[in-house]
Amino acid sequence: MAEDKPDKDSQTEEPTEHKISKAEEKGNLPFSRELPTFAGLVGYSMIAIFIAFPAMSKLSNFLVQWIERPESWRLNGAEDVKHLLLLVGGHVGLALLPILVIIPLIGIAASMIQNVPRVVGERIRPQFSRISPAAGFSRIFGKSGFVEFLKSLAKLIGVSLIVYLSFFKGNTVFTDALGTVASALPEYIRSEVAQLLISFSVAVVAIAAFDFAWSRFSWRRQLRMTKQELKDEQKEIEGNPMVKARMRSLARDRIRRQMMANVPKATVVVANPTHFSVALRYKPPTDYAPVVVAKGQDILALRIREIAVENDVPVIENIPLARALYKQVEVDQVIPQEFYQAVAELIRYINSQKLH
Template identity: 45%
Template sequence: MSEDKDSKTESPTHKKLRDAAEKGNVAFSKEATLFASSLAFYFFVLFFLPDRTAALGETLKDLFEKPEQWRLETATDVVSIGLHLAWASAGFLAPAMLMFCLFGIASSVLQNMPSPVLERVRPQMSRVSLAKGFGRIFSIPGMVEFGKSLFKVLLVGVVMYFAMRNDFVHAIDAMFSDPLTIPGVLYGSVKKMMVIILLATATLAVADFFWTRHHWYSELKMTRQEVKDENKQAQGDPAVKARQRSLMRSRARNRMMKNVPRATLVIANPTHYAVALRYVREESDAPIVLAKGTDLVALKIRELAEEAGIPVFEDPPLARSMFAQVSVDSVIPPVFYKAVAELIHRVYASRSPKQRMH
């Protein structure tokens, strides 16, 4: 296992990263979500808690100071009081729940864009296997998670102790003073506690963010053989591609040979080169190359031309030059106009008036 990991020295390809994302395997920091939740609660404490507490306090004050207004004679009366308290509690908790949802979604979206992944909900035996479970607990990621949890408890505990020990004494003193001062003391203590928690979770979130991405990227690294296999798969098997190119050339050659009987003339040297041209004034302004080839292909072009009664002119320099500079299904370059025009004139001169129309 270690040898396999040591051999994974290559960076993951775009395809490997894309496949991992499609399976839900993305870098995700849980500590960043925890920090977002802490920040949401801090904003709730800072901007909503005083007003929400006062409103809830008024409801409870009205309930306990004026009990005669609330009858408890029937079940309907009990339900009415319960609904009244439920609405008051909902008004107290609604801003907090809304902020938790917004900050939680934002922390997830900023790390990775959400996408539906059915792989995450597919039943897997490894999730209920005790052996797999112990393996995950005592693995490196499991030890890291344990270390982060221990760090959070120790850091928050120690900092909280030194920062809040004086507030503890003030809270005890407030219990024996004017009751109206107790909410203010508690509110100040809660804000201070939240600042400490925010600093701790922010430190841990930054470290965890980079750790999770480093670990995720390391797990997706590939061996050199895996990279070669993926490139081969993406580009296709060389043997298959060579076979495909061979078939394409064969089909193009067959189409080219079928066009030879339509040619006006063929320019060739004795054995090595052959170029078949077609010229009809009504079709184009210049001769068009229907076929060209060397060696056996050139001999085949000559054979088909002779069978169709098409004139074959042997001109080695012209045949070689045209083969190098012309392409099939295109008109010849102007540099060959004069030489080819002379040959076409000879072809037309040898035909009868009726043949010249075709």
């Protein structure tokens, strides 16, 4: 008999690194559908504001010359027709090139920001649940379906309100367009379209931010475990040295990446010439005392120094202090009181150098 899925109410424990890594290997990753939509609106806004008018002007000038001076285009044979089609297609392609390049690139970037691209065979493996009416019904009428309905409703209301305020309230857009001279009409239309796209982007940004946060919250909630699952996983890990070593490696990699991301936010990096580096952050009133945000030895120490230099974080060599901090203080911990005076002198020195 197939094992029943655990009850959602019994899934009270946060997912472990092992379960998260297994979900990532299967392609089960959080993804916000609204972020690419917002990115697309931003891309169209950029095109409408900076690119559309010059590109369309060049295309319209070419077409005007082509239509008004047909005698200048000889069509005596297949080569002339081919040349004319290539010329017209080239001008049209140049006008459409920004849309064909910028929009896909922005969409890809919006997807890559959420998750690192990877090839996952599990995602293309046929699964009955994808065509099961019961599973589809639960997706549509479940909690996720209700959230999607609310997002769609919010977008519909927002778009309708923006269109009403832009085109119908006061009814000035169409009357102004009728009163605009023909030569200025393209620029008028471009400015109105750009304003409309920017309004849409502002309306969608709140939905995109909510959806981005909700996708990650919902994903971790789906991966929650029962107490029995935690016990079973612990037994499995303890009985498999390779899995245990892999989990330690994953945990170290996560900690290392987090430390490297914290270095640009540091106030000072204390180091000896090559062996140790300790990054400290002190930003009152958030920090009541300096906090160790990253530390490393040998190659990792050199990498911390490189990132600090790239981000204009002061690096001060103090061999005894660097060794003591590295050995006695863990990452994300406040330094002990015996280091207050030495670190305070470093921070005062840095502040005095900034004033000069």
